[in-house]
Amino acid sequence: MFRSIALAVAVTLSFTSVSAEQLSNDPFPAPLEATKDVIALDFVEFATIPDADGGEAPRLMHMLTEPATKRLFVHTMRGMLYSLSYDGKKITPYLDVNASKWKVDVEFTGMPERGMQSFAFHPQFAERGTPGYGKFYTYTDVKTRATPDFTSPSPRVSHHLVLLEWTAKDARAEQYDGDAPKELFRVAKPFINHNGGQIGFNPLAQRGAADFGLLYVGLADGGAGGDPMNLAQNLSSAFGKILRIDPLGSNSKNGQYGIPAGNPFANDGKDDTLGEIFAYGVRNPQRFTWDTKDGRMLVADIGQNLVEEISPVAIGANLGWNKWEGSYKYVDGQVDLDNPRSEAGLVWPLVEYDHKDPLLQRMAAITGLTVYRGREIKQLTDLMIFGDLTSGEIFYAKANGPLNGGPNAIRRILLNEGGKQKTLLQVVNDKLASQNKRAASRADLRFGFGPQGQIFVMNKHDGVIRLLVPNGVKKPAL
Numbered sequence: 522m523f524r525s526i527a528l529a530v531a532v533t534l535s536f537t538s539v540s541a542e543q544l545s546n547d548p549f550p551a552p553l554e555a556t557k558d559v560i561a562l563d564f565v566e567f568a569t570i571p572d573a574d575g576g577e578a579p580r581l582m583h584m585l586t587e588p589a590t591k592r593l594f595v596h597t598m599r600g601m602l603y604s605l606s607y608d609g610k611k612i613t614p615y616l617d618v619n620a621s622k623w624k625v626d627v628e629f630t631g632m633p634e635r636g637m638q639s640f641a642f643h644p645q646f647a648e649r650g651t652p653g654y655g656k657f658y659t660y661t662d663v664k665t666r667a668t669p670d671f672t673s674p675s676p677r678v679s680h681h682l683v684l685l686e687w688t689a690k691d692a693r694a695e696q697y698d699g700d701a702p703k704e705l706f707r708v709a710k711p712f713i714n715h716n717g718g719q720i721g722f723n724p725l726a727q728r729g730a731a732d733f734g735l736l737y738v739g740l741a742d743g744g745a746g747g748d749p750m751n752l753a754q755n756l757s758s759a760f761g762k763i764l765r766i767d768p769l770g771s772n773s774k775n776g777q778y779g780i781p782a783g784n785p786f787a788n789d790g791k792d793d794t795l796g797e798i799f800a801y802g803v804r805n806p807q808r809f810t811w812d813t814k815d816g817r818m819l820v821a822d823i824g825q826n827l828v829e830e831i832s833p834v835a836i837g838a839n840l841g842w843n844k845w846e847g848s849y850k851y852v853d854g855q856v857d858l859d860n861p862r863s864e865a866g867l868v869w870p871l872v873e874y875d876h877k878d879p880l881l882q883r884m885a886a887i888t889g890l891t892v893y894r895g896r897e898i899k900q901l902t903d904l905m906i907f908g909d910l911t912s913g914e915i916f917y918a919k920a921n922g923p924l925n926g927g928p929n930a931i932r933r934i935l936l937n938e939g940g941k942q943k944t945l946l947q948v949v950n951d952k953l954a955s956q957n958k959r960a961a962s963r964a965d966l967r968f969g970f971g972p973q974g975q976i977f978v979m980n981k982h983d984g985v986i987r988l989l990v991p992n993g994v995k996k997p998a999l
Contacts, residue, residue: 543858548827548849549875549928553916558932560900560917561942565995567977567988568609573599580629581979581986583639583719584969589647590693593971595979595986598636600627600661604695607972609986616687616697618659623701628662628680631713633965633981635680637661638717643768644726644734647692652769653734655689655699660720660738662710669709670775671759673743674750682708682717684738686768705768705778708759712744718807723818725811731783737799738764739806739820747825747854748843753802756786756794761842763806763820763834765799773797785837802840802867805886807910808968809834812892812920819871821890821907826854829887830870830926831907838868847873848926862926871924872905872931880933886910888966892920895974898991906934906968906976913945913964913980936978937992945978952983 570579584595593605600619605612618637619627629636639660645653663681685702710716718739726732742748742761753761770779780787780796787796805823812819818834828847832840842851847870849856862869876885888910893901904917915934924930935942938951946964953960961982969977969986978987 542852544852544855545858546827546855547875547877548847548856548858549873549878551928553874553878553880553928553931553933555880555933559942560932560934561937561992562898562900562934562989563937563992563994564978564987564989566985568605568612568986570595570597570603570612570984570986572984573597573601578982579984580636580965580981581967581969581984582637582981583967584971584977584979584986585641585721586971586975587642587646588972593969594640594642595969596637596640596659598981599629600625600637602640602659602697605986609988613695615695618661618685624665625661625683625685625702626664628664634714634716635662638682639720639739641720641722641736644722644724646689649692655692656768657687657689658705658720658736658768659685659687659702660717661685662716667704667707670706671708671740673709673711673752673758673760675711675743677711679710679713679744682710682740684720703777705766706773706775708740710744711750715741715744715805717741718805719809721809723811725813725816731781734767734769735765735781736768737809737818738766739803739809740764741805742803742842747851748804751843753804753842754839754844756798756801759795759797761801761803762795762798763800763803763809764795764797766797783836799836800834800838800840802838802842802844804842804846807886807888808890810890810892813894814892814920819890819892819905821887823886823888823910824876825851827856827875828870828873829875829885829909830873831887831890831905832868832870835868839866841867841869870926872918872928873926874928874931878928880912880914881909882911882963884911884963889915889968891968891970891974891976893974893976897973898976898989900992901976901989908945908966908968910966911963913947913949913966915945915966915978936987945980948987949980949983949985952985956983958983 580598602616604615643653643656645651752758767779786794809820848861889908918930965981967979
């Protein structure tokens with residue numbers, strides 16, 4: 522009898538606990554503003570990257586400027602790295618990471634997320650006589666297998682992810698003229714999705730500063746859904762982290778790179794924490810940037826099923842995943858609307874939006890990310906620019922204003938074409954139709970960045986790199 526009463530009480534308490542939670546799969550039921558404060562911008566077709574073998578679109582992924590040699594660089598997910606002149610008229614294949622002689626064997630099949638993920642040039646790339654001369658880095662999914670430096674608790678391995686260092690003999694050569702790359706580290710991925718994100722150096726760090734020459738590396742939570750092994754909060758795991766390393770150092774466990782002494786867990790006296798960790802609690806940190814006005818690092822973190830977010834990143838920051846998705850507690854694929862932002866010590870989003878918004882597609886995913894402090898496109902000055910990968914929507918929020926999460930601060934940027942205001946997906950499909958090619962069902966939006974804050978808009982379907990320009994300008998400023 523007492524056992525029955527105890528069971529009844531337990532069941533009642535359990536039911537009461539569950540019912541007290543306001544679980545939801547739509548944390549932001551009010552839709553994003555579709556027409557209010559829209560910015561409509563002109564653009565020019567800056568350059569077109571050729572199709573890959575077999576006529577496949579080049580699947581453009583990341584683009585940046587190398588200011589010392591006055592070139593732009595862009596890469597495809599298959600592993601082709603191109604250089605472009607600042608006027609876009611000269612396109613040169615710089616390096617095929619997937620060429621057989623390098624034995625990298627890029628994994629770009631079976632899942633649109635896999636392939637070459639990112640690249641970065643050392644800030645001393647073009648300075649002869651410096652340790653970083655000629656050095657640049659690629660971050661790519663690979664088919665090859667070797668002893669990994671970072672693993673998950675699962676025996677399952679989908680593929681490996683490697684960070685490579687390349688050294689050009691002549692930094693100003695039209696094509697890469699160096700030897701095979703050096704492998705800095707290798708990650709055994711348990712699942713096919715949520716791979717590496719961006720790699721990059723802090724462009725604001727001057728010579729002699731503690732951050733100069735340190736490479737930031739985004740590494741997602743390992744994949745599947747919901748971070749099933751709770752890796753993002755585990756400080757002994759590299760998954761679900763933003764790492765920071767010295768690529769020219771040698772005090773790492775494998776001796777191939779350095780662990781900066783200023784990293785938050787580098788000298789904590791604990792054997793079970795990784796010194797490489799700069800920040801943690803991220804799910805899929807696809808893109809990050811630094812605001813040139815205040816020096817803040819910002820990250821665009823792709824959400825699980827509900828919340829896409831942009832958050833500030835400071836040393837040692839915990840962004841909450843997988844205990845929190847955005848501002849809300851994460852509970853088995855839903856969020857608890859009770860007590861948002863109620864855990865002390867976490868970093869909360871500046872802006873966030875959900876997947877159910879009518880402007881978006883089912884597979885929403887935040888991407889892009891820059892803070893425009895330029896003056897050439899006055900409409901964009903002091904705005905945070907980002908986008909949604911699948912739908913191709915481009916958004917902005919006021920970078921100087923108070924941003925405390927939620928979608929209320931988010932507004933749209935549309936593209937002027939043929940007298941109409943269009944989304945990127947509409948522009949891409951117009952282009953494909955003019956080429957008698959099949960329409961794309963999603964945009965696969967990516968941004969690129971040039972000198973003086975230029976913003977390029979890319980996609981994975983037509984190979985066209987589009988440059989945002991002031992309205993009425995037919996040619997980009999060089």
